[in-house]
Amino acid sequence: MRTRWLPAVIVALAALPASRQAAGAQGTGVVDCAKCHGNREFIERRSDRQRADTLLYVPRAILEQTAHQSLSCAQCHEHYDDGYPHDAQARVVPCETCHEQEGRDWAASIHKANASTKGDAPHCTGCHGTHLIYNSTDRRSKTHPLNVAETCGRCHADDRIIGTYFSTADKKTASTAVAKYYETVHGHALREAGLTVSATCNDCHRSHKVLPADSPASSIYRDSIPATCGRCHEGIVEVYDRSAHGVALARGDTTRTGHAAPVCVDCHSGHGIVRADEPSWHRGAVEECGTCHEQLYETYFETYHGKVTRLGSELAATCADCHTAHDMRRATDTLSTVNPRNVVETCRKCHLQAAAGFAQYVPHADPHDRTRNPQLYWTWLAMTGLLAGVMGFFAIHTGLWLIRVAIDARRRGDGHGARGGGTEGPS
Amino acid sequence: MTPRVLNAADRGEGPYIRRFTPLQIILHILIIISFNGLVLTGLPLHFSSAPWASFMVTMVGGLQAAALIHRICAVITFGYFVTHVGSLVLSGRRRGFKRLLWGPESMVPQLRDLRDIVSQFKWFLGLGPRPQFERFSYMEKVDYLAVFWGVAVIGFSGLLLWFPAFFSRFLPGWIFNVATIIHGEEALLALSFIFTIHFFNVHLRPEKFPIDLVVFTGRATTAYLMEEHPLEYQRLADSGELDRRIAPPATRTNYILGITFGFAALAVGLFIIGLVLYAVIRG
Numbered sequence: 001m002r003t004r005w006l007p008a009v010i011v012a013l014a015a016l017p018a019s020r021q022a023a024g025a026q027g028t029g030v031v032d033c034a035k036c037h038g039n040r041e042f043i044e045r046r047s048d049r050q051r052a053d054t055l056l057y058v059p060r061a062i063l064e065q066t067a068h069q070s071l072s073c074a075q076c077h078e079h080y081d082d083g084y085p086h087d088a089q090a091r092v093v094p095c096e097t098c099h100e101q102e103g104r105d106w107a108a109s110i111h112k113a114n115a116s117t118k119g120d121a122p123h124c125t126g127c128h129g130t131h132l133i134y135n136s137t138d139r140r141s142k143t144h145p146l147n148v149a150e151t152c153g154r155c156h157a158d159d160r161i162i163g164t165y166f167s168t169a170d171k172k173t174a175s176t177a178v179a180k181y182y183e184t185v186h187g188h189a190l191r192e193a194g195l196t197v198s199a200t201c202n203d204c205h206r207s208h209k210v211l212p213a214d215s216p217a218s219s220i221y222r223d224s225i226p227a228t229c230g231r232c233h234e235g236i237v238e239v240y241d242r243s244a245h246g247v248a249l250a251r252g253d254t255t256r257t258g259h260a261a262p263v264c265v266d267c268h269s270g271h272g273i274v275r276a277d278e279p280s281w282h283r284g285a286v287e288e289c290g291t292c293h294e295q296l297y298e299t300y301f302e303t304y305h306g307k308v309t310r311l312g313s314e315l316a317a318t319c320a321d322c323h324t325a326h327d328m329r330r331a332t333d334t335l336s337t338v339n340p341r342n343v344v345e346t347c348r349k350c351h352l353q354a355a356a357g358f359a360q361y362v363p364h365a366d367p368h369d370r371t372r373n374p375q376l377y378w379t380w381l382a383m384t385g386l387l388a389g390v391m392g393f394f395a396i397h398t399g400l401w402l403i404r405v406a407i408d409a410r411r412r413g414d415g416h417g418a419r420g421g422g423t424e425g426p427s
Numbered sequence: 428m429t430p431r432v433l434n435a436a437d438r439g440e441g442p443y444i445r446r447f448t449p450l451q452i453i454l455h456i457l458i459i460i461s462f463n464g465l466v467l468t469g470l471p472l473h474f475s476s477a478p479w480a481s482f483m484v485t486m487v488g489g490l491q492a493a494a495l496i497h498r499i500c501a502v503i504t505f506g507y508f509v510t511h512v513g514s515l516v517l518s519g520r521r522r523g524f525k526r527l528l529w530g531p532e533s534m535v536p537q538l539r540d541l542r543d544i545v546s547q548f549k550w551f552l553g554l555g556p557r558p559q560f561e562r563f564s565y566m567e568k569v570d571y572l573a574v575f576w577g578v579a580v581i582g583f584s585g586l587l588l589w590f591p592a593f594f595s596r597f598l599p600g601w602i603f604n605v606a607t608i609i610h611g612e613e614a615l616l617a618l619s620f621i622f623t624i625h626f627f628n629v630h631l632r633p634e635k636f637p638i639d640l641v642v643f644t645g646r647a648t649t650a651y652l653m654e655e656h657p658l659e660y661q662r663l664a665d666s667g668e669l670d671r672r673i674a675p676p677a678t679r680t681n682y683i684l685g686i687t688f689g690f691a692a693l694a695v696g697l698f699i700i701g702l703v704l705y706a707v708i709r710g
Contacts, residue, residue, distance in 0.1 A: 304588070304607060307475035313490050353592035361600030367608055379605045383612035390616060394624040398632075400551035405633045407553070 033073045033081065034060045055130075062131045065138075095124040105208035108217065114165055121165070127151055143207070145196040149187070152201045153178040173271075180271040197232070204228055204270070220270070223249065225263040239326045240264075244333075259292045266291075276325070282314050289319045299364035322346055322363065433686065435635035437676075439650020444663075445674040446652075447645040450514060455642050457507045458574065459692050464500035466618050466699055468493040473611045477706035501585055508578045531561040531662060534572065540565040562659040566628045577617045584610040619703065622696035630693060638693065643685030644677035 036042055038059045063069045074081040079090040096103020106112055106124070114121035127142060134141035142151045155161045157178045166174040181187045181201070189198035204220060211218035219228045226246065230237025240246045248261035265273075267288040274281050286309065290297030300306040300319070308316040322338055329336035337346045340359055347354040347361070365373050367380035432438060447455075468487055471480040487493045519527050526532055542558075543565050549555035563571070584606040587594050591603055630638045634654075641647045652660045663669040677685070 301476070303604075304472070307472050308490060310475045311471060311481055311484050311490055351592050355592060355596040357595030357598050357600045357602075358591070359600060362604045365601075365604045365607075367604075373601075373604070375601055376604050376608060379608050380612070383609060383616075387612060387616040387619070391619055391624075394620070397547075397551075398624065398627050400548070401627075401632060404551045404553070409633070 033058070036084075037073075058131060065134070066131065067133050067135045068131075099124075102208045105206070109206075109208060109210045110212055110215075111210055118164065122155065126155075143202070145198070145200050146190065146194075148200040148202055149178055149181055149190075177271050184271060184273045185275045186273065199232060203232070220265075222260070222263055225265055229264045236326055243324075243327050244329050255292060257292075257294075262292065279314055282318060283309065283312075285320060286318050296364050299366045302365060302367070303363060305363065317350060317363075321349065433638060434644075434682070435630075435639040436641035436644065436647035436651050439648045439654070441649025441653075442673045443646040443676050444649055444652050444669065445646050445672045446641055449645065450510075452643060452645050454507045454511055456688070457503055459688070461500040461503035461507070462617075462621065463692065463695055464496050465504070465614070467695075468497040468500070469611075469614060470618075470699065470702065473615065474703070474706040477702070477709070479702055479705070483702075498589065501582070501589070504578055505582060508582070531659065534563060534568055536565070536568055536572070540568060559657045560655065560659070561662070562656055564656070570625050570628070573617070573620060577613060580613050581610055581617065584613070615703070618696075618699060622700045626693060626696060630689075638686065638689050640677075640682070640685040640689055643689055644681050646674045646677060 037056060040057050043057045058073075063071065068076075072081075076093050077090065078093050079087045082090070094103070096106075102124075111121045111123075111126075115123060129142055132140070134144075136143040136145075138144060139146065141147065156174065159175060162171055162175045178201075182191060186199040189195040190200060206219045209217070209219070211221075213220045213222070215221060216223075218224065226237050226240055226249070230240075241250070245261045245263075249263060252260075254260050267285065274284075276285075286297070286300070301310060305316045305318070309318055324337055327337070329339075331338045331340070333339060334341060336342065344354055344356060344358050347358040351358065362373060362376070365376055367373060367376040370377040467483065471477075471483040471493070474480055484490055484493055487496060515527060528535055529537070539561070543560065546555055546558035547565075550557045587598075587603060587606040588610060594602070629635065641651070647655075649660070660669070663672065
């Protein structure tokens with residue numbers, strides 16, 4: 001095993017004098033920090049702690065191509081260049097000195113709150129690093145879209161940290177969040193299709209103002225979710241906002257059973273979101289609608305559409321095929337796809353030749369509901385009555401027959417069935 | 428008493444008497460094949476929440492295959508129905524329609540059938556002799572007319588559901604809801620009846636157990652005729668028609684095919700009854 005990393009070390013050591021030369025060449029107006037901090041041997045002799053060695057060894061070239069390449073050491077390490085030993089006033093200038101907005105956002109975040117109470121929640125450097133801070137569009141950046149999940153995962157996939165910071169109820173969700181993200185449509189797009197525009201952690205949870213879902217200022221607070229998803233899915237949220245769900249959400253309406261209007265994640269989930277053309281979604285979406293629309297869910301499965309869907313058909317109409325995925329509106333709304341005016345057109349999406357009669361089809365028929373579907377109720381009652389009547393009559397017929405044959409057989413004591421019956425011959 | 432053999436139509440003495448024509452035998456086989464095909468592909472839809480439903484769909488080759496088989500069997504059903512009605516018309520032209528519509532050879536229910544039902548119940552209760560049947564007992568007429576009724580009702584509602592776009596041109600859409608209920612419930616009645624009552628009356632009752640192959644071989648012994656249809660026997664014997672109906676015993680091939688097919692149909696039917704009971708009891 002050892003031989004595997006040994007060549008890499010040799011190469012790195014060989015490169016050292018070259019980088020030191022480069023640092024010397026660039027050493028501009030600073031009181032030459034590189035004189036000490038660019039000299040590995042010197043640093044190693046000065047410190048007795050190995051960790052300090054690596055932190056203190058900062059060749060000038062380290063900032064090359066980073067976001068801070070134009071800065072001098074003392075712009076962040078204020079007064080350190082006043083002399084040596086370093087001035088008592090020397091300090092690291094807080095990042096928010098320049099990055100004001102980011103600083104304010106972070107100060108309002110759950111990371112800051114936890115940093116204050118428990119100490120080890122991430123500050124700027126926790127996510128961005130120290131000297132090697134690249135612009136987030138740079139592939140080397142810890143905050144490049146392709147690296148964000150890994151950066152966040154350093155804590156959020158760590159059971160010790162999850163155990164410390166999350167409530168018992170949230171622990172399971174929290175500990176699987178990063179792993180599950182990779183299985184979502186967003187994670188797939190990022191990792192498999194390499195799409196950097198695909199959403200990663202900070203697109204939904206924000207970069208600096210990270211807050212839990214129950215905080216009203218959070219980007220993933222229930223009411224804010226359409227806006228958060230809408231940052232990318234602009235065309236969808238536009239439609240959603242005008243739909244029955246979007247309008248009800250804006251008004252704060254709840255159903256009789258106390259359900260609030262659904263937002264994106266109620267149907268799509270957050271860390272379980274899949275492509276809409278996945279077979280699992282075809283069936284799963286019906287379940288999602290059914291969590292609130294219980295009666296419509298039940299009656300849907302009474303119909304042909306529902307029954308073949310339950311058996312695994314991906315062709316039969318499910319909720320969204322008639323009601324649309326995001327533009328669902330009350331049937332009384334003239335813009336609704338299920339408004340009597342438009343419904344035949346909706347049927348024609350599948351039944352190409354559908355004629356006017358389709359308008360009276362009852363897609364959520366309940367044959368047991370006498371007031372809503374009287375024709376169906378009476379049909380069902382008549383058919384069930386016929387079935388019960390015929391089967392009842394012949395059950396008695398058969399039962400009596402068996403008893404008669406048994407009695408006759410015992411009377412004759414032959415143990416066999418009684419061919420010809422009890423009373424012999426034509427009378 | 429003669430030793431019991433499997434086939435009830437082989438039991439007893441006397442030469443074999445022809446009871447069904449080759450066409451009738453073929454049509455009955457087509458009924459069995461298409462009916463079972465319809466049941467096996469329709470039942471999982473009717474009981475779609477039953478735990479066996481998905482497995483049954485897989486067994487018949489998936490939903491698309493099930494839909495196709497269902498329609499092929501429907502076409503066979505319409506085919507045997509039309510063929511049979513055609514044969515009735517031909518027979519009527521040849522030998523008179525009156526014979527078909529009334530009298531001892533007719534399938535039409537008559538006053539005698541009502542009396543037979545009453546007599547049968549009296550016999551069940553030990554209050555009278557066993558009724559004597561003509562060519563067709565009231566039970567056979569019920570079986571036969573149930574197919575007429577069933578094919579008409581299930582067939583028409585099925586056509587509505589097969590071609591909704593066409594029918595929606597002149598029928599209101601709720602008719603498809605009604606048709607769905609009628610189609611499913613009537614089919615449930617049909618299979619419940621065939622796989623229990625018909626099976627019992629024709630094959631499983633103690634006098635005939637375990638099977639009666641007369642509908643597969645087309646012939647039965649004279650003793651069978653005297654017991655099952657004594658009035659017909661009497662009438663044929665009196666008119667001298669009986670001698671003209673005497674036929675050789677069924678060939679070995681015919682017997683083996685009949686008994687294999689017959690037992691298979693019985694097994695499938697009873698298995699389906701089990702599935703239905705399971706689905707209904709489970710709720």
